[in-house]
């Protein structure tokens with residue numbers, strides 16, 4: 052018992068140290084470093100959102116760009132047209148994403164569309180929505196939606212208009228909240244139900260769990276969390292194109308960090324985001340030296356395959372073991 | 382309430398052309414242990430699946446404690462008070478032994494996780510798995526996985542426990558332990574049990590009543606002594622053995 056406490060203390064200290072370092076980072080980091088850190092934290096945040104559905108509940112979504120796009124457009128369009136504060140836009144985006152997730156969930160889970168077929172269903176919805184937004188003039192259709200830029204030098208948090216440093220703290224807060232939220236979910240009844248369903252749905256069903264309901268809760272939470280990431284992207288980039296925000300490429304990128312870091316673990320999405328971004332940046336630098344186009348993509352792919360071949364469970368379960376943080380499994 | 386805990390009337394199931402269960406009738410009196418025996422492929426597991434709602438029967442009726450549960454899905458039937466084990470065990474492989482058992486317990490006490498953990502550990506102690514509570518379930522040996530099946534089902538606090546060959550693969554000593562544990566559950570907690578079993582020493586030691594299935598039909602029932610001397614039963618078992 053005391054050993055377990057010590058262990059969780061060590062983990063808490065490591066986490067707090069990491070958080071303190073991240074909180075202080077803007078003091079030392081230049082513009083470039085800050086933008087990289089924002090990329091990492093955004094990737095980690097979205098990875099954690101996807102992890103709730105895939106990692107905890109075992110439901111494979113290959114179309115999470117749908118919720119990114121809905122969250123981005125809900126917040127972005129309301130702000131561009133009516134000046135609606137992003138917090139209200141965030142709520143709207145979460146509701147729309149939750150509804151979209153419920154529709155996909157109902158179709159998939161009621162009619163027992165499983166595994167790969169369920170993943171295909173999620174892609175179909177993302178693609179369909181992309182085409183819809185491509186033709187919807189109110190949101191700028193295929194030529195894009197642009198958010199009005201403020202010319203004030205002061206950060207305006209409530210309208211999410213301001214410096215990279217402000218955006219950095221916003222996404223740091225979101226990532227920290229997502230981590231704590233995920234941890235709380237796993238420790239509750241619903242977390243146990245999800246994991247049981249992930250491991251063996253039939254056995255979970257036989258224990259009296261309302262499997263349909265538990266899976267719906269996973270989709271709705273995951274979709275809502277993801278849509279908040281979309282809202283961040285909209286306000287950080289100031290422009291939105293259906294072609295990129297709803298893209299299949301984004302759906303894949305979003306889950307890659309979690310897969311590399313460790314699906315179903317709490318820290319995997321964060322570690323994976325760091326590893327992926329570091330790898331991408333390193334290869335860009337090396338690629339610039341060699342001066343051959345396309346080397347980066349190939350090297351990136353090869354690195355991912357090597358990692359997954361040697362650490363199929365992801366990097367975190369292995370690193371956790373190395374750091375002797377194994378006591379409480381996650 | 383009086384009346385039997387479980388009543389099965391005219392139960393039937395066809396898989397495409399195959400009649401796996403046909404016109405099966407029996408009752409499990411409250412507080413009793415009833416055994417369901419028969420040669421391989423007799424339809425025992427299928428009968429269990431029909432009672433537990435893994436799939437709906439083609440015909441017939443299942444009544445639990447006076448309530449008609451025919452055709453309900455597994456989760457609802459579990460909530461109505463039937464806990465079951467699977468002949469081919471289904472542990473939640475990536476979870477610890479303790480967490481496996483907590484899952485069923487979490488439907489009670491308002492989903493309080495710490496209460497569920499306590500309940501799970503009590504059940505694990507009872508089944509002599511207490512010292513393996515924090516191990517991942519995938520590390521258990523087959524006999525332990527069988528015990529874990531029983532523990533998971535017990536955690537749902539059933540009125541009626543369905544056990545599908547939980548003695549299979551156990552050594553005689555382990556088998557006697559399991560018999561003692563089940564007897565304890567039955568005598569001390571008044572748990573009603575319906576079990577499928579090939580291990581005759583367990584059947585003889587445990588059951589108040591035995592139902593024999595062959596080719597999907599009930600061919601005999603009675604006390605253990607009665608069925609083991611029943612000519613039809615002898616014929617079907619010996620008949621199988623001699624081709």
Ligand SMILES: Nc1ncnc2c1ncn2[C@@H]1O[C@H](COP(=O)(O)OP(=O)(O)OP(=O)(O)O)[C@@H](O)[C@H]1O
Nearest residue numbers: 396399401419420421422423424425426427428468
């Ligand atoms: N889901 C299914 N689909 C098709 N046929 C099935 C199915 N389940 C069982 N059967 C068939 O029904 C018959 C009865 O099988 P069942 O599993 O109930 O036998 P059993 O008495 O439990 O046998 P054992 O002692 O070997 O476990 C067998 O012929 C089996 O092949």
Ligand SMILES: [Mg+2]
Nearest residue numbers: 425426427468
């Ligand atoms: Mg069987």
